[in-house]
Amino acid sequence: MRILLIEDDTMVGKAVRTGLSQAGFTVDWVSDGRAAELALANGVYDLAILDLGLPRKDGMAILVSLRAAGQTLPVLIASARDTVADRIKGLEAGADDYVLKPFDLDELIARVRALLRRHAGSASPVLRCADLALDSSQKTVLKAGQAVDLSAKEFAILEALMQRPGAVLSRERLEESVYGWGAEVGSNAIEVHLHHLRKKLGAETIKNVRGVGYRVAQR
Amino acid sequence: MHSIQRTLLGWTLGALTLGGMVVALTTYLLTLEEMHEVFDADLKNVAQGVAAYHQAASDSDTLALLRSPVRNDVPEDVEIVTLSWRPSGEKVFSSDPRVPLPFTAQEGLHRAQVQGEEWIIYSNVSAQGVAQAAQSLAARQQMASESALKMLSPLLALVVGVGAMLVYGLRRGLQSLDVAARDVASRSARSLEPIAVQGTPREITPLVLSINGLMARLEVALSAQRRFTADAAHELRTPVTALRLQLQLLQRSETEAERKQAISELGDGIQRSQRLIEQLLHVARSDPDAQPSKVEAVDLSDLVRVAVGAFSAKAEALGLDLGAELAGQVRVQGDAEQLRVLLDNLLENALRYTPRGGVVDVSATLQDGRPTLQVTDNGPGIPLAERQRVFDRFYRGEDAHLQARDHSGSGLGLAIVKAIAERHGARLDLADPPAGQGLRVRLTFGSAAD
Numbered sequence: 001m002r003i004l005l006i007e008d009d010t011m012v013g014k015a016v017r018t019g020l021s022q023a024g025f026t027v028d029w030v031s032d033g034r035a036a037e038l039a040l041a042n043g044v045y046d047l048a049i050l051d052l053g054l055p056r057k058d059g060m061a062i063l064v065s066l067r068a069a070g071q072t073l074p075v076l077i078a079s080a081r082d083t084v085a086d087r088i089k090g091l092e093a094g095a096d097d098y099v100l101k102p103f104d105l106d107e108l109i110a111r112v113r114a115l116l117r118r119h120a121g122s123a124s125p126v127l128r129c130a131d132l133a134l135d136s137s138q139k140t141v142l143k144a145g146q147a148v149d150l151s152a153k154e155f156a157i158l159e160a161l162m163q164r165p166g167a168v169l170s171r172e173r174l175e176e177s178v179y180g181w182g183a184e185v186g187s188n189a190i191e192v193h194l195h196h197l198r199k200k201l202g203a204e205t206i207k208n209v210r211g212v213g214y215r216v217a218q219r
Numbered sequence: 220m221h222s223i224q225r226t227l228l229g230w231t232l233g234a235l236t237l238g239g240m241v242v243a244l245t246t247y248l249l250t251l252e253e254m255h256e257v258f259d260a261d262l263k264n265v266a267q268g269v270a271a272y273h274q275a276a277s278d279s280d281t282l283a284l285l286r287s288p289v290r291n292d293v294p295e296d297v298e299i300v301t302l303s304w305r306p307s308g309e310k311v312f313s314s315d316p317r318v319p320l321p322f323t324a325q326e327g328l329h330r331a332q333v334q335g336e337e338w339i340i341y342s343n344v345s346a347q348g349v350a351q352a353a354q355s356l357a358a359r360q361q362m363a364s365e366s367a368l369k370m371l372s373p374l375l376a377l378v379v380g381v382g383a384m385l386v387y388g389l390r391r392g393l394q395s396l397d398v399a400a401r402d403v404a405s406r407s408a409r410s411l412e413p414i415a416v417q418g419t420p421r422e423i424t425p426l427v428l429s430i431n432g433l434m435a436r437l438e439v440a441l442s443a444q445r446r447f448t449a450d451a452a453h454e455l456r457t458p459v460t461a462l463r464l465q466l467q468l469l470q471r472s473e474t475e476a477e478r479k480q481a482i483s484e485l486g487d488g489i490q491r492s493q494r495l496i497e498q499l500l501h502v503a504r505s506d507p508d509a510q511p512s513k514v515e516a517v518d519l520s521d522l523v524r525v526a527v528g529a530f531s532a533k534a535e536a537l538g539l540d541l542g543a544e545l546a547g548q549v550r551v552q553g554d555a556e557q558l559r560v561l562l563d564n565l566l567e568n569a570l571r572y573t574p575r576g577g578v579v580d581v582s583a584t585l586q587d588g589r590p591t592l593q594v595t596d597n598g599p600g601i602p603l604a605e606r607q608r609v610f611d612r613f614y615r616g617e618d619a620h621l622q623a624r625d626h627s628g629s630g631l632g633l634a635i636v637k638a639i640a641e642r643h644g645a646r647l648d649l650a651d652p653p654a655g656q657g658l659r660v661r662l663t664f665g666s667a668a669d
Contacts, residue, residue, distance in 0.1 A: 009457050010626035011488055015464035022471070031620050055617050080456035102460035105467040 001116060001136075001159060002177045004045040005029040006036040006062070007078070008054050012101075016049065016078075019105040020112070024139060024152055026180050033057025040066055044176045045073055046163075047116055049108075052079040052090070060093055067094035074115040078103060113137050120163050127162040129216045132205065134162050143201055153178055154197050157190070161206065161216045170213040224389045232382050239374035247367035254359050259328060262299065262341035262352040269301045270343040270350035273311070277347045285312045297358050302351040311348065320353050330356070395419050399427060411438040450613055451499055454630070458492040491627040498631040501560050502612065505638035512554035512642070519549040519558075519583035519592055526562045527581055530570065537624065538575035541566075544582035549590045551664045553643045561639040564632040565594040565660050571623050573598035573657075590664040597657035598622070606649045610637040636660075 003020060007013035008031045017027045028045075030036045033054040040048065040062070048066075052059035063075060077090045080101040087098045096115050099108060113136060117125055125137045133142040136159055141148045150158065160177045161169060171190050178193075179185050186192075194214060198206055207215050276282040285303070287310075294315060303312040308322045318338075321331055326344045330337055337356040342349055399414050413431035416424055465488045469481035503509065527543040534541035551558075562581075569579045573596040580595045599622045601609055608614050613630040620626070640647040645664045652659040 008620055009461065010620075011461035011484070011491065012457060012464060014484070015461060015468055018468055019464060022468075055615065055620050080453055080460070082456075101456045102463045105464050 001046045001156070002026040002028070002044060002180070003112065004036070004039050004048040006031075006033075006048060006054065006059065007051045008032060009051075012051075016105070016108070020109065023109045024136075024156065025112070026156065026178055028180050031055075033059070033062055036062055037065070040071065043071070044173075046177070047074045047076065047112060047119075049076050049078055049112070050095070052077060052081055052086075060090065063090070063093045063095060072119075074119045076108075076111060076115060078108070110137075127159070129162050129165050130205070130218065132158075132162065132201070132216070134159060141201075143205075148200050150197070150200065151193075153193050154200075157193050158197060158201075158206075158216075161214065165216055166218055168209045168213045168215045173213065224386070224393065227389060228382060228385055231385055232378055235374075235378045235381055239371065239378065242374060243367045243371050246370045247363050250366050251360060251363035254363055258297065258354055258359060259339070259341070262328070262339065262354060263343075265299050265301060265352035266341040266343040266350050269303055269352060270345055270347075273303045273350050274345065274347055282311060287313045287316045290315050290317055297354060297362060300353045302349075302353070304349040304351070306346070306348050318353070320351065322349065323351070324349060392420060396423055399423070403430075411435075411441070447502070447612065454613055455492075455495065458488065458495055462488045462492060487627075494627055495629045495631075498629045498635065501564075501635045502631055502638065505557060505560070505635055505642060507638065507642060512557055514552055514554060516550050517553045517555045517558055519551060519590055520545045520547065522555070522558055522562055523581050523583045523592070526559065526566055529563075530566050534570060534579065537570060539570060539573055540578045541570075542578075542580055544580055544584070546582075546584045549583045549585055551590045551643070553664075557639045557642065561636050561662070562592070562594075564636050568632055569594055569596040569598065569658075571625060571628060572596070572619075574624075577657075586663070589666065592662040592664075593659060595652045595657065595659040597652065597654060600651065600656065600658045601649060609633050609649075610647075 001024075003025050005013060005016055005020070005027050007016060007029065010031070013029050013031060017029050020027045028039060030039050031054075033056040035056075036048075036050075036054070037057065039045075050059050050063060054062075059077070059079070063077075066073075066075070074096045075094065077095045077098045078101060079086070079090070079098070081087075081090075082100050090098050096118075097111050099111060113125060116136070120127070125135055127134045127136065131144045134140075134155075135142075139155060141150055141155065141158065156178045157174055160174060174190050175185055178190070194206060194208075205217055207217055209215065273282070276285065298315070300318050300320065301312070301314045302310065302320055304310055304322050306324075308324075310322070313320070318333060320333055320338065320340060323329065323331075323340065323342045324344055325342060328339065328341050330339055332338075338353050339356055339359075340351055340353040342351050395418055399419060402414055411434045413434060414427050416427055416431075419427050462485070465481065465485040469478065469485055472478040472481045523543050523545060527541060531541055566579070566581065573579055577597050580593070582591075582593045582595075584591050584593075599618070601616060602618075605616055609616060610633050612634040614634075615628060615630045616622075619628065637647055640662055643664065645662050648661050648663075650659045650661065651657070
């Protein structure tokens, strides 16, 4: 799951990024409004955490233009603006949730997970596909009821695939949802992780569509 | 306590009483004079009458038959005593033998002491003898003082009447003051609406207006204070958020390396919060309405020397060339502590924004006879459009987050600098340095101290 963190305060941004990364998310962090717009234009994010008081372009303006452009990714506002009017304004402009600073890291992560689940069309934290069950909050994967031990990257790749059952995701798309900016990604890193995944889960679980990408088996 | 009502009453009633006394005395003197005139003429007439009678009696040779009365009664107030004498000085007749008036063979009015009292006597001298009419001076004076005393009672009534009306009138006139006082007394500390001027007497209106003016100024100051408190609370949320997150990261750190990193970041967070609180205190202290500061002669060169010394190690670590340009003593009247805070803030800004390899110059000089403090750097500068707003509290430049080398700025530095400059009556301006790139902050003082 790849998250865009839009936060102008260095200390808060750094701590949130560390906390979310530790929770298994891939986090890109921008600290002003214009950089946020450029990043959002990519369309590679599963969720955005948005501060409102930003230099160069206000958070509210970013949200409004994002929704005007038809983008539906979940947006979680994290702001020090604490009046009810501010919260209503944020939610009406198209935010999916609003947390007040100072917030709790665990609460932020739980809200992020809830938003991602709801966006994927399921209120349950467990994604199911054939005999696979993936719990994104517990970070566990069950294959026919048996727990399978996966690395963080393997888990992220499987999660990305299971979010869109049946859809074929390219190697680049998988790379984007697993690695943040500036990460050194070897040319065949994704293939290596997929190789390990298929070894652990069985080759039939993840199908390779030659020349296009990968998808999870439906049955 | 000083009372308008008592003062007015005292002066008015005092003036009335004094006036009454003057009127009574004048009445007494005028009445006495009038009485002298009237009674002197009476004395003359009576003496002439007695003389005519004396003449008639001596012509008919019945003079010897005259007998003076024997008197035991109380004489009337202004009784005229008549006497008749032979030319030899032998007394023929006296209307009151108890009064031993002396014989005088001289025509006209004169006064004489009789039994310790002064008497006014008219003598009519003729060949047959002397006829006299006399009256006691004390009796005349008593009559005059009685008539003067009669004047006093209406005067007393006047004083009492005027006093009562004055008390009533003053109460009525000052009632609107009581109304205004009750209006103010019933207010809460937050209500600073003006007092109604309508209905207040003309004499009180300037007072009410100046109180209203004071309240308007208080309102402005109070709302600025409230806004500042709200802003400060808002600005404190961000560092507190950082602290909370950093603490949580520390709590969930698993390896020694993670723990060390988290502790170091929490330390930075605490330092930054402390810095923000210090800056907020500086803002409060440099407020124009704050306590007046200690003013003394301050040498700007000294100030610059100390500040550059204090920042030199940090500048070296950041790869910056920090130097001072001094020209002897440059003395101003000011608060040394506040000027130090001002210079520290300017230097912190210069060091925060000037990239590695940059130059920061600090100078204290006299320019056109005016003491001038300058901090010049060749960093990114401040765009023209933002040069007014950077002095606002909590304002941060649009690109500041990209240019600053650390992110502990509070948005208060230049607001503090501006407030301290204003308290010193110094002009503060931002300009491009002569070299073009960078920023020059210049502080020009009004005049040099002796």
